[in-house]
Amino acid sequence: MQFMARAVRTDRFKVALLSASRRSIKAPLSDHLFGRGCAFCSAANANPPSNNQASAQPQTPTPPPPPPPPPPSYASTDYSSSYQQTTVRRRPYNLEAKMRMKQYRREAMHRQQALEIEEEERNFQLDQSKLYQKGDPGTMQGIVKDIITVGYFMSLPDGREGFLPCMQLGCTGGIPLLTRLFKVGDEITVRQQKMYDGGKDKLFARKDSA
Structure with missing residues (x-):
């Protein structure tokens, strides 16, 4: 009797499994998407991902790179600081010294011309x-x-x-x-x-x- 009862339960299980498989085959695609009539979808709905898995799946977006700095403006550049910090010694402009130098060169040129004229006066012969x-x-x-x-x-x-x-x-x-x-x-x-x-x-x- 126990053997027969076990066989009957086994046959009922096979029939139920077969009917479930047929229902899953005939179910539309929307049922699979919403988890109805599919063993895999029902199992997935029954076991949702844990918090660690859910937090690991989405990726934080990377921030965009900063914009390049604007080109330097020569009009706004201050050159006075670099000029004052230089160690090169510059002679101040002296108008009087410049005029004396011009006069000295002019006198030297006149003396040279006078010497050439004197030399010509001594040695020149008319052809x-x-x-x-x-x-x-x-x-x-x-x-x-x-x-x-x-x-x-x-x-x-x-x-x-x-x-x-x-x-x-x-x-x-x-x-x-x-x-x-x-x-x-x-x-x-x-x-x-x-x-x-x-x-x-x-x-x-x-x-x-x-």
Whole structure:
């Protein structure tokens, strides 16, 4: 009798298990999502996750990186502090000392020029072969009227006045040198270029001059 009762209970269990499996197969998908008619969903609902598991699942969002700093503004930069902290010794601006230095350089240049002129006065020799000779075509005889540092003022036969620069004689000028070459009243063979603006005529004494 006990064996038969056990067999009957076993058959009832098999029938119940088979009907439960058929119901789970025929149940719609929404039943599975809400935990109805599915053994796995019911088991999951029966055993919810513990607090440790629930706290471990969500991840805290990482904060965004801070924005980059703005570029430095040169208008707002204070350079006075860095200038005052430097150890380089700067000479203060002295206008008087600067003017004295300019005057010293100017005097040194004048002395050098004077020495060169004195050296030329002692050694310069007039090359007559490069100058116009009396009787050359297109020339005339001019008379020295005045002597200045850079040439001769001359009176011409037609009554006009002209200027003969010292470079036509091949020298840099100077009254002592020009006085040694020609004196007031001497005649010089020159070629005339008339000036019609009221100035003095240009005079040329070298053959290769324009």
